[in-house]
Amino acid sequence: MAHRLLRDAQADGWERSDFPIICESCLGDNPYVRMLRADYDKECKICARPFTVFRWRPGRDARYKKTEICQTCCKLKNVCQVCLLDLEYGLPVQVRDTALAISSNDAIPRSDVNREYFAEEHDRKARAGIDYESSHGKVRPNDTILKLQRTAPYYKRNRAHVCSFFVRGECTRGAECPYRHEMPETGELSQQNIKDRYYGVNDPVALKLLGKAGEMPSLQPPDDESIRTLYVGGLDARISEQDLRDQFYVHGEIESVRMVVQRACAFVTYTTREAAEKAAEELANKLVIKGVRLKLMWGRPQQVQPKPEEGQPGVVMHGGLLPRAVISQQQSSDQPPAAPPPQQSYNYFNIPERVHYPSMDPQRMGAVVPSQEAGESSKGGPSQLAPQYYPPQPHPYYQGGQYPPQYYAPPPHAFLWAHGTASTTSYAIPTSVLWSSV
Amino acid sequence: MPKIKTSRVNYPDGWELIEPTLRDLDAKMREAENDPHDGKRKCEALWPIFHITHQKSRYIFDLYYKRQEISRELYEFCLEQGYADANLIAKWKKAGYERLCCLRCIQTRDHNFGTTCMCRVPKHLREENKVIECVHCGCTGCASGD
Numbered sequence: 001m002a003h004r005l006l007r008d009a010q011a012d013g014w015e016r017s018d019f020p021i022i023c024e025s026c027l028g029d030n031p032y033v034r035m036l037r038a039d040y041d042k043e044c045k046i047c048a049r050p051f052t053v054f055r056w057r058p059g060r061d062a063r064y065k066k067t068e069i070c071q072t073c074c075k076l077k078n079v080c081q082v083c084l085l086d087l088e089y090g091l092p093v094q095v096r097d098t099a100l101a102i103s104s105n106d107a108i109p110r111s112d113v114n115r116e117y118f119a120e121e122h123d124r125k126a127r128a129g130i131d132y133e134s135s136h137g138k139v140r141p142n143d144t145i146l147k148l149q150r151t152a153p154y155y156k157r158n159r160a161h162v163c164s165f166f167v168r169g170e171c172t173r174g175a176e177c178p179y180r181h182e183m184p185e186t187g188e189l190s191q192q193n194i195k196d197r198y199y200g201v202n203d204p205v206a207l208k209l210l211g212k213a214g215e216m217p218s219l220q221p222p223d224d225e226s227i228r229t230l231y232v233g234g235l236d237a238r239i240s241e242q243d244l245r246d247q248f249y250v251h252g253e254i255e256s257v258r259m260v261v262q263r264a265c266a267f268v269t270y271t272t273r274e275a276a277e278k279a280a281e282e283l284a285n286k287l288v289i290k291g292v293r294l295k296l297m298w299g300r301p302q303q304v305q306p307k308p309e310e311g312q313p314g315v316v317m318h319g320g321l322l323p324r325a326v327i328s329q330q331q332s333s334d335q336p337p338a339a340p341p342p343q344q345s346y347n348y349f350n351i352p353e354r355v356h357y358p359s360m361d362p363q364r365m366g367a368v369v370p371s372q373e374a375g376e377s378s379k380g381g382p383s384q385l386a387p388q389y390y391p392p393q394p395h396p397y398y399q400g401g402q403y404p405p406q407y408y409a410p411p412p413h414a415f416l417w418a419h420g421t422a423s424t425t426s427y428a429i430p431t432s433v434l435w436s437s438v
Numbered sequence: 439m440p441k442i443k444t445s446r447v448n449y450p451d452g453w454e455l456i457e458p459t460l461r462d463l464d465a466k467m468r469e470a471e472n473d474p475h476d477g478k479r480k481c482e483a484l485w486p487i488f489h490i491t492h493q494k495s496r497y498i499f500d501l502y503y504k505r506q507e508i509s510r511e512l513y514e515f516c517l518e519q520g521y522a523d524a525n526l527i528a529k530w531k532k533a534g535y536e537r538l539c540c541l542r543c544i545q546t547r548d549h550n551f552g553t554t555c556m557c558r559v560p561k562h563l564r565e566e567n568k569v570i571e572c573v574h575c576g577c578t579g580c581a582s583g584d
Binding site: 034 | 550551565569570571
């Protein structure tokens with residue numbers, strides 16, 4: 001008798017699926033996940049039809065999560081089955097619909113029989129492979145949604161629930177209590193309703209997010225009219241200079257891109273001020289490269305020092321260069337601004353106090369300190385001989401100012417070696433060739 | 439009337455020595471059975487039962503196998519009379535199960551993904567300082583290493 005009932009139920013069109021449709025945050029950080037599947041285990045919280053429930057633990061410190069709505073309902077709104085947030089952007093339904101101006105709301109009935117009928121029709125069409133009109137994959141992302149979207153998974157929502165006994169002061173389980181011993185959050189956001197969230201109506205989180213979006217400050221152009229440089233922060237190892245150029249070339253001609261790897265930032269300078277302003281306006285809160293959200297700000301003007309011997313064409317004021325002189329590996333036209341007093345600069349170069357070898361002392365390795373006349377003459381020797389091993393390109397550098405010795409120390413060292421000990425000539429030369437190509 | 443065969447318990451020798459302890463343990467068990475359930479979780483109310491069963495079986499197992507103070511006859515008598523759980527003792531004789539808390543914790547059919555209870559995981563393999571009381575018997579860890 002029981003068998004017959006079940007078979008009838010399946011003919012009734014109850015949903016059966018093989019894998020849940022969930023977002024990254026709900027799936028968890030652990031690449032190994034053990035999932036339980038139970039057919040027709042619970043009713044969908046929206047359409048009240050039985051569906052396949054999946055249950056898993058999204059990470060070691062997480063509670064068990066299970067699918068709450070059926071796949072039919074989830075596909076209608078393109079949301080995760082557990083958290084009911086959009087699969088692409090991680091935003092509540094109301095936010096996404098307002099931002100993208102989709103209104104599928106009228107089409108989905110909400111009263112009992114209508115809803116069931118609609119869900120079943122939809123399900124039937126989906127299974128038959130008829131392409132129902134869903135605008136979700138086809139809408140092009142616009143500014144607002146790019147500003148609002150979540151770029152990294154958010155695992156805080158997988159934490160255990162708050163211990164209700166603790167809230168009353170009665171938790172006797174003590175250390176082994178698996179629930180959180182914290183006070184629950186109160187306020188507007190704690191009164192959420194799954195149906196409201198799904199249909200995109202009266203959702204407090206969405207309202208808050210939309211309010212914030214409306215007020216997000218746009219980047220104010222600085223008063224100093226000559227600054228044409230934008231500061232890009234939050235760089236990653238994956239982001240290359242070419243990526244930055246690709247993002248920024250649209251708005252105007254790029255004069256230079258300087259990547260400062262050790263500070264995870266870059267400075268993009270445009271040839272015209274208008275281009276920089278346009279770029280700032282367009283990319284303000286939406287700069288996301290390779291999944292990494294980047295911060296965009298105007299560069300700060302550097303300290304100006306008159307340097308008559310630098311006849312470089314590109315050396316106009318670089319807004320945004322920090323007082324420290326750091327040279328990027330690629331750009332040779334960028335000149336470090338000059339000089340803080342020499343004593344300060346030594347701290348930046350991580351020079352040890354006790355110098356055991358000549359190679360630890362930048363001045364003996366060829367660093368040029370303009371205030372020290374005596375030092376210059378002694379270095380005049382190696383620097384004069386050095387050109388034989390160098391390509392002409394580094395010459396201007398010697399006339400410049402402070403340079404981190406680590407870029408230039410090795411070649412003279414190798415050079416000295418090669419001249420000093422005849423026995424080491426055989427392998428000193430290949431290494432010096434290697435270094436000079438830097 | 440047909441002759442009624444009644445069984446009478448014939449206590450073997452050495453019974454007098456172990457009888458007081460067994461009586462105390464039985465009294466403890468009766469207390470646990472009659473305890474009110476207020477303030478305890480549903481599963482927590484059953485934990486003392488498992489604990490005392492473990493204790494009784496442990497006593498008899500230790501006497502026979504470890505200290506060898508009772509005879510085989512007396513040992514088997516205790517098992518037959520129900521003073522110890524023979525199935526649990528059978529597990530204690532196996533390597534790795536010397537400290538097993540109860541039989542439910544190793545029953546894979548009772549657990550998700552066909553595994554054993556959390557209390558069977560050695561403490562050094564769990565995360566740091568994680569205190570658990572297993573849901574079946576309240577055991578905090580019965581792996582042989584701990």
